[in-house]
Each structure stands twice: as C-alpha cells, then as structure tokens.
Amino acid sequence: MRVALPRGRGRAWAVLVIAALGLAGLLASAAQDGLTYWGTPSELLAQGAMDRDVRLGGLVVSGSVAQDATGASFVLTDGATDVTVHYAGALPAAVREGEGAVVEGVLDGQVLHARSVLLRHSNEYRPPEGAP
Amino acid sequence: MRDNRGHVAAPRGRRALVLAAALSTALALALVLVAPPDAVQGDAQRWMYLHVPAAWSAYLCFAVVLVACLPVALHDAGRPLAVARAAAEAGVVLTAVTLATGSVWGAQTWGSWWVWDARVTTTVAMGLVYVAFLAALTLATGPRGRRTAGTAGVLGFLMVPVVHLSVVWWRTLHQPPTVLAPGTDAPIAPVMAWTLAVSVLACTLLTTVVVLDRARHGAGHDSPLAVADPDEARQRLPVAP
Numbered sequence: 001m002r003v004a005l006p007r008g009r010g011r012a013w014a015v016l017v018i019a020a021l022g023l024a025g026l027l028a029s030a031a032q033d034g035l036t037y038w039g040t041p042s043e044l045l046a047q048g049a050m051d052r053d054v055r056l057g058g059l060v061v062s063g064s065v066a067q068d069a070t071g072a073s074f075v076l077t078d079g080a081t082d083v084t085v086h087y088a089g090a091l092p093a094a095v096r097e098g099e100g101a102v103v104e105g106v107l108d109g110q111v112l113h114a115r116s117v118l119l120r121h122s123n124e125y126r127p128p129e130g131a132p
Numbered sequence: 133m134r135d136n137r138g139h140v141a142a143p144r145g146r147r148a149l150v151l152a153a154a155l156s157t158a159l160a161l162a163l164v165l166v167a168p169p170d171a172v173q174g175d176a177q178r179w180m181y182l183h184v185p186a187a188w189s190a191y192l193c194f195a196v197v198l199v200a201c202l203p204v205a206l207h208d209a210g211r212p213l214a215v216a217r218a219a220a221e222a223g224v225v226l227t228a229v230t231l232a233t234g235s236v237w238g239a240q241t242w243g244s245w246w247v248w249d250a251r252v253t254t255t256v257a258m259g260l261v262y263v264a265f266l267a268a269l270t271l272a273t274g275p276r277g278r279r280t281a282g283t284a285g286v287l288g289f290l291m292v293p294v295v296h297l298s299v300v301w302w303r304t305l306h307q308p309p310t311v312l313a314p315g316t317d318a319p320i321a322p323v324m325a326w327t328l329a330v331s332v333l334a335c336t337l338l339t340t341v342v343v344l345d346r347a348r349h350g351a352g353h354d355s356p357l358a359v360a361d362p363d364e365a366r367q368r369l370p371v372a373p
Contacts, residue, residue, distance in 0.1 A: 009271060016267035019260045026257050035250035035302040057303065092243045096172070102305055118242045123307040124319040125177060127168035 038102045041081035045110070055104045056083060056112055057120070062097040076101060076112075083107075087114040146344070153337035160334040163327040170324075179237035181327055184311075185335030186229040187255075191292050192336060193223030193343065194262065198289040204282030209275035216285055217269055218346035220262045222339055227259040234306075242305055250302035251295070258291040 038057035039047075058076035065074040071088040085103050100120030105113045160181070170177035200216035231252070239245045246252070265288055268281040299308045311318050311328070318325060 012267045012270040016264055016271065019264035019267065022260045023257055023264070026253055026260075029248075030253065035253065035298070037247070037249040037302070037304050099172070116244070118244050118247065118305060120305060121173055121241050121307055122319075123310040125180070125310065125324050126171045126321045127323070128171040 040078040041076060041083040042078055044107055045081055045083070050107060053104055053115065054107050054112070055102055056085075056107070057100065057102040058083070060097050060099055060101050065091070065097060067091060074101075076103065082110070084111045085114050085117075086111060087117055091117060092119060146341070149337065149341055149344075153334065153341050156330060156334035156337055160327070160331040163330055167324055167327040168321070173241050176237060176240035177324075179233050179240075180324075181331040183230060183233040183237055184328060185332045186226045186233060188332050189335045189339040190223045190226035190230060190258075191296070193219040193226060193339065194258075194289055194292050196343065197223065197262070197265070197285045201282040201285030204278055205286045209278045209282070213269060213278070213282070213285075215343070215347040216282075217266065218343045220266050220269075220285070221346065222343050224259055224262050224266070226339065227255060227262070231255060231259070238305075244305075247305050249304040249306055250298040251304045251306035254291065254295045254298045258288075258295050261288045261291050 038055040041056060041058050044054055044056055056076060058078050061075040061077050061082065066072065067090065071086060072091045073084060073086045074091075075082050075084050077083075085105075087103070087105075096119075099122070102118045102120060103112060103114040103116065104118075105115045164178055164181045167178070167181075169175045196219035197216045200213060200219065203211050204213060204216075234252070234255075235245050238247070261284075265281065265284045268277070268284050272278040272281045296309070296312065298304065299306050310320050311325070320328070
C-alpha cells in the first residue's frame with residue numbers, strides 16, 4: 001500500500017506540527033496528573049478511599065509474600081505504613097522480598113486490589129555472591 | 133560560503149577515528165559477553181551496556197547541537213548548521229534506541245514494556261524537541277528562520293538535564309542514576325563499571341564518526357541558498373547505519 005506523503009516543505013511542516021502536538025500532549029498530561037508515578041502507603045492512606053485506580057509504591061515486606069491457586073498477596077511498606085496487596089494471578093517470578101514494587105489498582109481501606117504489579121530495581125549492579 | 137566545519141576530521145584523522153571506534157566496539161562486545169550477570173536482574177542487566185551508552189551519546193549529540201547553534205542564535209545567522217543537523221539526527225536516532233532498549237529491559241525486569249513515568253515521558257519529549265528542531269531547520273530559508281531554528285537548538289538542550297534528573301526530581305519506576313549520581317560512590321561492581329565505560333567509549337566514537345561524515349556530506353546543502361529542495365539534498369546523503 002502506498003500512501004501519498006507530503007514532500008519537501010509540506011513534509012517538514014507536517015513533522016513540525018506533529019512534534020509540537022506531541023509535546024503539547026505530554027505537557028498537558030504532566031500538568032494534569034503530575035509526573036509523580038506512584039504514592040507511598042502513608043500518602044495514599046491519608047488521601048482515603050478513591051473510586052479511581054491508584055499507584056502505590058513501596059518495599060515488599062520480608063516474609064509477606066503468599067501465593068496460592070486463587071492469587072497472591074504481599075505487604076508493601078514505606079517504613080511507617082503498611083498496605084496489603086491482593087493480586088488475582090501469579091506474581092512475576094521476580095517479586096523479591098525487600099525489593100521495590102509499584103502496584104496499580106483500587107484501594108479499599110488498608111488493602112489494595114491490584115490490577116498490575118510492576119517491579120522496581122535498585123541502581124546497584126553486582127555479580128551474584130560467590131561468582132568470580 | 134564559509135569554511136566547512138565538517139572538514140575537521142579529514143581523511144587521516146577519520147581513519148584513526150574509525151579504527152578507534154572499531155577496536156573499542158570489538159572490546160566492548162567481548163566485555164559485554166564475559167561480564168557477570170547481575171545478582172538481582174540476571175542477564176537482563178546486560179541491556180545496560182547498550183541503553184546507557186545510547187542515552188549518553190544522545191546527550192552528547194544535543195550538546196553538539198547547542199554549541200553549533202549558539203552563534204546562529206546569537207549573532208551570525210549565516211553560519212553553516214550542517215554539524216547541528218547531523219548531530220540532531222544522530223541524537224534523535226539514539227534517543228529512539230534508548231527508548232527501545234529501555235522498553236525491552238523494562239519488560240524483563242519491571243514487568244511492563246512501557247510506562248509513562250517521568251523518565252520515559254521526558255525522554256520522549258526530548259526526542260520530539262529535536263524532531264521539531266530538524267523540521268524548523270529544514271523550513272529555515274532566510275536569516276530569520278535560521279535564527280529561530282538556532283534558538284530552538286540552543287533552548288532544546290534544557291531537556292537534557294530535565295531527562296537526566298527526572299529520576300531524582302520525581303518518583304519514577306526507573307531507578308535513580310548509578311554513575312552520574314549526585315554525591316555518591318557508584319554502587320556498581322568494578323568489572324561491570326569497566327564494561328560500561330568501554331561501551332560508552334565505543335558508542336561515543338561511533339556516533340562521532342557518523343555525525344562528522346553526515347555533516348561533511350550534507351554541508352554543501354546547508355546554506356540559505358541551497359535548501360531550495362531538501363529532498364534532493366537528502367537523497368545525496370548516505371543512509372545512517
């Protein structure tokens with residue numbers, strides 16, 4: 001399939017307009033939602049229950065990860081406040097206790113029903129223990 | 133026409149540059165293969181050796197655009213902008229490479245191919261700023277247009293610190309910087325740091341070769357009189373790798 005693309009100056013104008021519209025879109029969305037990707041357990045609990053999805057970030061509490069046939073749960077903490085996360089499905093293999101995670105879903109009291117679970121990793125890079 | 137900045141890397145200098153780029157690339161590939169996997173991320177962490185050099189080289193290209201555009205923006209609208217154009221083109225490609233490698237790395241470690249966190253959002257914005265700059269440069273036929281494009285090339289560089297510090301300024305999914313981090317020792321094993329350093333050197337040299345070649349070949353078309361048919365000019369440029 002061939003699409004007749006504008007040539008020369010017409011094309012440059014088209015590229016300029018598309019890039020400017022894209023920038024305006026990014027700026028508008030940043031102005032509306034802010035650029036903060038996730039809230040801490042303390043911040044989200046202080047806001048109280050909301051109808052819309054929230055993003056919660058924190059460290060996975062050691063010993064809190066439980067997985068069974070119906071779903072998984074774990075506790076996210078910011079050191080001061082804990083939120084229990086329920087996730088209907090198998091957690092990504094890489095959910096590790098003590099590492100960071102960002103979950104998206106509906107907050108219900110101290111419990112968050114997660115739609116998605118994303119993992120953060122630190123800025124530290126090391127070979128495994130005992131490796132050469 | 134004024135002297136052509138593209139000629140700074142004349143044949144002999146260019147041969148040395150190409151040789152250095154080839155050697156460092158070969159060494160980087162060898163190091164990337166023998167470097168240990170990360171304790172937490174495993175082999176996925178090897179994407180760092182392409183992702184970080186691409187991002188650094190993009191920053192460098194945009195710094196070149198800044199320097200090349202300064203005289204045009206300030207006083208001399210007639211100065212050739214072939215180097216600025218070549219550097220901006222390379223920078224946009226490298227920004228796309230950064231986003232693509234980051235996407236694959238994110239899929240393997242975050243569990244998502246794409247998130248609109250501050251790092252990703254500002255990186256996309258940085259790419260769009262330089263796409264707009266290139267379009268403005270193509271449209272600039274007179275001194276006023278060239279001064280406008282030059283000003284865009286200067287102000288566009290503001291995006292570089294915003295992108296780099298986005299992971300410090302805002303809460304992101306992306307982790308904070310490791311090497312160019314404010315006030316800390318780099319928390320990275322020495323063998324990984326060396327592999328990263330050689331990869332960054334190789335990418336920087338390859339980018340320099342490509343930018344100088346494209347600046348030299350495109351230079352003849354970069355004057356207020358010669359941009360009447362930019363398509364014709366573009367067809368005579370070598371295709372970027």
